[in-house]
Amino acid sequence: MSPEQKKYLKTIKKKKVLILFLQVFLLVFLLGLWQIAADLDLINTFIFSSPSRVMKTIISLYQDGSLFHHLWVTFYETVFSFLLGTFLGIFIATILWWFRLLAKVLEPYFTVLNSLPKVALGPIILIWFGASIHSIIFMAMLISVVVAILNIYQGFQSVDSEKIKLMRSFHAKKWQICMYLIFPSNRENIMATLKLNISMCLIGV
Amino acid sequence: MNEILKINHLTKTYHTLEKETVAVEDFSMDLKEGEFIAIVGPSGCGKSTILSILSGLEEKTSGDIFFKDQQIGYMLQSDALFDWLTILENCLLGLKIRGEITEEKKNYVISLLKKYGLGEFLDSYPSHLSGGMRQRVALIRTLSTKPDILLMDEPFSALDYQSRLAISEDVYKILKEEKKSLIMVTHDIAEAISICSKVIVLSSRPCKVKKVFSIHLTDGSTPILNRKTIEFPIYYDQIWKEIDYES
Ligand SMILES: Nc1ncnc2c1ncn2[C@@H]1O[C@H](COP(=O)(O)OP(=O)(O)OP(=O)(O)O)[C@@H](O)[C@H]1O
Numbered sequence: 001m002s003p004e005q006k007k008y009l010k011t012i013k014k015k016k017v018l019i020l021f022l023q024v025f026l027l028v029f030l031l032g033l034w035q036i037a038a039d040l041d042l043i044n045t046f047i048f049s050s051p052s053r054v055m056k057t058i059i060s061l062y063q064d065g066s067l068f069h070h071l072w073v074t075f076y077e078t079v080f081s082f083l084l085g086t087f088l089g090i091f092i093a094t095i096l097w098w099f100r101l102l103a104k105v106l107e108p109y110f111t112v113l114n115s116l117p118k119v120a121l122g123p124i125i126l127i128w129f130g131a132s133i134h135s136i137i138f139m140a141m142l143i144s145v146v147v148a149i150l151n152i153y154q155g156f157q158s159v160d161s162e163k164i165k166l167m168r169s170f171h172a173k174k175w176q177i178c179m180y181l182i183f184p185s186n187r188e189n190i191m192a193t194l195k196l197n198i199s200m201c202l203i204g205v
Numbered sequence: 206m207n208e209i210l211k212i213n214h215l216t217k218t219y220h221t222l223e224k225e226t227v228a229v230e231d232f233s234m235d236l237k238e239g240e241f242i243a244i245v246g247p248s249g250c251g252k253s254t255i256l257s258i259l260s261g262l263e264e265k266t267s268g269d270i271f272f273k274d275q276q277i278g279y280m281l282q283s284d285a286l287f288d289w290l291t292i293l294e295n296c297l298l299g300l301k302i303r304g305e306i307t308e309e310k311k312n313y314v315i316s317l318l319k320k321y322g323l324g325e326f327l328d329s330y331p332s333h334l335s336g337g338m339r340q341r342v343a344l345i346r347t348l349s350t351k352p353d354i355l356l357m358d359e360p361f362s363a364l365d366y367q368s369r370l371a372i373s374e375d376v377y378k379i380l381k382e383e384k385k386s387l388i389m390v391t392h393d394i395a396e397a398i399s400i401c402s403k404v405i406v407l408s409s410r411p412c413k414v415k416k417v418f419s420i421h422l423t424d425g426s427t428p429i430l431n432r433k434t435i436e437f438p439i440y441y442d443q444i445w446k447e448i449d450y451e452s
């Protein structure tokens with residue numbers, strides 16, 4: 001390794017440490033600001049609470065052992081529903097890609113479904129499934145599945161037509177085009193959808 | 206030399222909702238073993254369509270195409286490299302699709318990559334390569350399945366002038382050494398004359414063969430030397446006059 005390369009790597013490392021430090025600093029700063037604002041009655045602590053109160057609640061929840069239970073339930077619901085939703089979404093998007101006619105038929109329905117505020121469906125789902133973990137999971141899943149289908153199908157469709165031509169010039173079968181081209185060229189899109197759905201699901205839950 | 210490909214009275218009509226487009230009308234040509242033929246013609250006249258039909262991507266409307274059980278390799282206009290695959294993996298794509306990756310074929314591809322200056326880049330990704338290198342990778346990917354006939358659609362049009370000269374030198378060398386036959390579409394008359402021994406000039410759409418030029422250059426050893434021959438500008442003028450450029 002040349003000295004310049006070493007120097008370059010060192011600066012990169014330094015930058016990373018600096019960024020991490022500033023991120024932590026910002027967090028502490030914001031929490032401090034929040035606490036001070038609460039102490040000075042600048043904000044309504046009934047609505048906004050304060051860091052010390054949050055801490056107290058966490059400690060008391062921890063002491064009666066229910067913190068981990070709550071955390072666990074939230075975690076489990078979220079992960080389960082977003083995974084299920086996203087994978088179902090990928091699966092359906094693949095089917096739509098495979099059967100163009102079906103995609104054409106269903107297109108307007110998906111658009112309408114997506115433009116609905118999904119949270120508004122909450123009460124209906126609660127009535128159907130009752131206020132249980134099932135309805136929460138179903139709600140989260142519904143949101144993520146629609147988002148996933150639309151995002152991913154759109155990504156599937158915008159794959160470079162020259163690359164499809166290339167695959168066909170090697171006489172690739174449809175499943176090969178799907179596995180070797182469509183999926184891998186959408187890997188970033190799929191990751192982005194997963195991330196989006198995590199945050200969406202936290203809202204749903 | 207014997208003919209390995211014969212095209213007789215090929216026609217192709219595209220149908221869309223608005224209209225039908227006759228892209229190719231009564232196109233005939235022969236290709237002999239080891240021969241390099243260029244197809245030039247005005248933009249949109251149907252050159253790509255001819256290659257797409259030969260490679261099986263499009264159906265012909267009528268006419269006959271005879272192959273002597275030749276393998277066809279189609280090099281598209283863009284390199285269409287997959288950015289998530291390494292250079293080697295990109296070059297093995299055709300073999301993978303056919304389910305034919307063997308140690309021997311893999312070694313053949315690696316030897317091509319090494320021979321043509323890409324030996325260091327087997328495990329690199331396409332984004333680290335220059336335009337000319339990417340084009341060479343695309344060529345080796347096309348060669349991986351050992352085609353007898355190469356079809357190239359404006360293979361170098363995305364490159365700057367210097368790279369074009371350099372890469373046509375390379376491609377010429379590679380194809381001659383690997384004993385391939387070539388049909389290349391180009392809009393660059395100089396490129397056509399310097400690489401090919403026959404230039405087919407097409408009329409504007411629907412394309413028909415307007416005139417065929419046999420190119421004989423004294424000292425025809427490489428494309429760059431070919432450009433320096435005394436016959437070169439004469440052919441250039443003659444071909445230029447035949448092409449219907451729209452004003
Ligand atoms: N899939 C298609 N459907 C309908 N019309 C098409 C299709 N592909 C090509 N055409 C039409 O056929 C004609 C010939 O197209 P082609 O791509 O073969 O021309 P070209 O000579 O390669 O042009 P260029 O020099 O611009 O690459 C054009 O008028 C084009 O609009």
Ligand SMILES: [Mg+2]
Nearest residue numbers: 252253254358
């Ligand atoms: Mg074209």
